[in-house]
Amino acid sequence: GLFFFVHVLLAPMDWWVLLLVPGLVLFDGLTTAIPTGLTTAIPCGAADYFEVQVTPCTDATHTRTIELRRRPTSACTQPFTAEQLQFQTSCECTIDDYWARVEECSPGINRTVFSPFVKRNQCVGGVDLSKLQQTTPSRCPCTYAKDLLSTASPCLNKDSRLLTFFFDDGCEAVPQTPVPNPKQIPCDIRCNSGAYLGINANCDPAVGNVNDCDVTCHKCKAGSFSFAGEVYDDFSGPELPEQFDTDCRAAYVWQDTRCAKWSTRGGALWSGDQQKKDSLESWVQIDVDIANPEDAYLQFDYRVESERTWLSDASGIEWVGDFLQVKVNGEPVRFTADNKTEVAGKMWAFKPSLEIPLPKRKGRATEIQFVYVKDSGDSKFGDAAWIKDIRISGTKPFVHRCELCPAGTYQTAPESNECTPCTENTFSDFPGATRCTPCSAAEWAPKGSERCLTKEACELETDFIPIRTCVNGKESVRYEQVDPHCNPSNPPTDTKDGCTPCPAGLVPHDTASGRRCVACEPGSYAQGGACEPCPGGTFAQPALSYPNFEAFGGTIGTGIYGEAWTTSCHGLCAEAGWGLVPRRVKGEVLTVLNSGQYHGHSFESLLSVNVTLASAGTISFRYGLQSEDTIQLPARAQVTLVKTSSEGDDATVLDYAEQDEEYEDFLEAGNYTFTWSFSVTMKTQRLSLSVWDLRITGVEGGAVVQC
Structure with a gap:
């Protein structure tokens, strides 16, 4: 081809004209001959690099690394050096330091451009954020893939629907x-969850008649x-949703029939207060019509508080x-992870059920029942079940x-029937996210x-x-941060x-076990760092005593009396369980045990x-609630003390108000496990x-101050 490089000066601007001639290059009026068939080195310039990769700023360095990347279409032959790249x-701050939220066109949502910008790292100064906050709403053009809806008639003559x-x-x-x-389609067309029914995605009205497109x-x-x-x-209201019916009955005709029906409590279906009643069944039922047997199933979360009384007969059927119990069309179904048809005992948190297949009944609705059964035995727990x-x-x-x-929430996979909540310290601030964005070092976020x-x-x-540590009569005090959501x-x-x-x-006592302090032998007490026998006519009453829990050294494990402490959390937990936090009590700041302030x-x-x-x-102990929520607390949470001994479990639901209790x-002599349970079933603010x-x-191994 021809290659002319002509520079024409026209005030007030320069004009450049490029034509190709074999073997001839004109540079700004200077002619240079290059032998045909040879190549020349072409230096790369800034225009040959198009992508700037920015390593985010951090509080530690207040610098960033910039990386330049070569354009794939660049024809230059002398690239930048490694130092230049x-x-x-x-x-x-530059404009690249902000997420510019541009909402995707979606059904029922006006597209929003630049709404608003969100800083994504620790840059400072620079671009004026206030000038970036602008909103330009615009309606999205209708598309077949996202905006085309339809209504379906009942099946006509059992063959087709409109x-x-x-x-x-x-x-x-x-x-x-x-x-x-309108289009007639066969009655047997069904789409499972994770899909939708629409016209063929390749249907183009510019090419053919849209009315001839297939529906798939x-x-x-x-x-x-x-x-x-x-x-x-949503079971937050005082009444059951209208789709549910409930009833209860006594097992024998001579019994009091005033048993409790199912209702709502704590954001879930609740089997009612049955603690002073016995030999009964209480159930809640919903009837559904199955339209797609291939994709028909039931799934729910459940929780139970009842006696642990498992038996089995020769037929292999388990009784409690x-x-x-869960029934489908009157028959018990297996709904637990270990394939049981009944669940009993104390459950600390809700558990998900299996996906239970639902059969289609000809001419009749499919019946789903949640049943709570109680025998004539004593009540050890709350005698109730919850479904949500x-x-x-x-x-x-x-x-x-x-x-x-x-x-x-977000969803990375196609063909999904639900979305996944963002994990802790990540977020998604617009619908349709395929990932969640991490918070910056100066921020935090709970799950979802x-x-x-x-x-x-x-x-x-x-x-x-x-x-606190005490060595050679000198006390050293250091402070450990217990709130992970404040700037350190x-x-x-x-x-x-x-x-x-x-x-x-x-x-004091130095042993291989690592315990610095031990109790005196039975019948003696500690005096001046040594053990002394109790005077005649007196006895030693050892005690485990924690006015506060500074002696734990910041962690829950083995106590100063050798007792074993354990903690756990079930459900939407942001922490492993209980921990140690400061609390002001009567003008004094104490280190107290706390159930965790950032759970879901x-x-x-x-x-x-x-x-x-x-x-x-x-x-004996003192307890109290901490909350940023102004809603009445007893409707949101339950405090339970469970005493486990050779006699079994004894659960006491503790009263509480906004003041300390x-x-x-x-207690009789024996081995005990004391468990403090704090459960929340509705959204609260740091309760x-x-x-x-x-x-x-x-307590065996407890302290004795005097006899």
């Missing part, structure tokens, strides 16, 4: 995309879902005294479109968040607990004279301690339980 620069099409109101109708005419099932894309059934996840998050698939032959995953929350500055009194700092350590290595009632809206947090009582004694009880001033008398 990667270099350090300051953390002054599908009538229309566009969603949220889009802009355009002539290029006409509404198809299409998979939902990543970031969306469909569920061809019914979901019942008090239990939850009920999903019944297959009640619709198909759906007309896929729904975007709501903010706070739509946005990140700014970490507040840590405060010594509320966010740290003191860790380093409180000063402190040292002062005058301390004792052991709490009152214990004496449905959880149960457990704390247990094992002790042996050598003689009869008592247990005190508990005390008498937690604290326990302090614990004292158990008669």
Whole structure:
């Protein structure tokens, strides 16, 4: 070809004209001859690099690494050096440091451009964020894939049904995309959950007649879902949803028939208060019509508090005294992970059921029953069952479109029937997310968040607990941060004279076990760091005593008396269970046991301690709730103390209000496990339980201050 390079100067601008001539190059009026067949080195310039990869700024360095990447279409032959391709620069903010939220066109949602910008790293200064906050709403053009809806008539003569099409109101109708005419389809067309029924995606009205397009099932894309059934996840009202019926009956005609029916409690279906009744059945029922047997199933979350009384007969059928049972068309079904038809005992948290197949009944609805059965035995627990998050698939032959995953959730896989909540410290702030965005180092977020929350500055009194050590009469105090959601700092350590290595009632003792302090032998007490026998006519009453829990050293494990502490959490938990936090009590800041302040809206947090009582004694402690929620607390949570001994389990639901409470009880000699259970079944703002001033008398290995 020809290659001319002509520079013409025309005030006030330069014009460049390029033509190709074999073997001749003109550079700004200078002619250079190059032998035909040879090549020349072409230096690369900034225009040959198109992608800038920015390593996010961090608080530690306040610098970032910039990386330039070569354009695939670049014809230059002398690329940048390694030093030119990667270099350090300051953390002054640029437009690239912000997520520009551009919402995808979606059914019923106006597209929003630049709404709003969100900073994605620790840059400072630079671009003015206020100038980026702008919103330009615009209606999306109607498309067949996202906006075309339809209504289906009942089956005509059991062979076909009429599908009538229309566009969603949220889009802009355009002539290029006409509404198809009504279409007859076979009655046996069904689309499972994770798909929708629509016209062929390749249908183009510019090429052919849209009315001739086929109607088929299409998979939902990543970031969306469909569920061809019914979901019942809102039981917050005082009445049962209208789709549910409930009743109860006594087992024998001579019994009191005033048993409790199912109702709602704590955001779930509840089998009612049956603690003072016996030999009864209480059930709640919903009838459904199955339209797609191939995709028909039942799934739900359940929780039970009842006696543990398992028996089995020769037929292999399992029987229990008090239990939850699920029936489909009057027949018990196996719904637990270990394939049981009944569930009994104390469950600390909700568990998901198996997917239970639902058969289609000719001419009749499919009956689903949740049944709580109680025998004539004593009540050891709450004598109740809870059901929530009920999903019944297959009640619709198909759906007309896929729904975007709501903010706070995401879905990476196509053909999904539900979305996944964002994990802790990540978020999604717009519908249809295929991933969740991590929060910055200065932010945090609970599970399922739509946005990140700014970490507040840590405060010594509320966010740290003191860790004290006593060596050679000198006490050292350091502070451990217990709130992971405040900006960290380093409180000063402190040292002062005058301390004792052991709490009152214990004496120093160095052993291979690592325990610094031990109890005196039975019949003696601790005095001045040594054990002394009790005077005649007196006796030693050992006790486990924790006015506060500074002696734990910041972790829950083995206590100073050798007792074993354990903790766990079930459900939507942000922490492993209980921990240690500061709490102001009567003007003094104490280190107290706490159930965890950042769990989700449905959880149960457990704390247990094992002790042996050598003689009869008592247990006492103080407890109180902490919350940012102004809604009446008793409707949201339950505090339970479970005493496990050779006699079995004894559960006591503790009363509480917004002020601190005190508990005390008498105990017989024996081995005990005390379990504090704090359960929440509705969304709250940092609701937690604290326990302090614990004292158990008669404990083997306990402290004795005096006889």
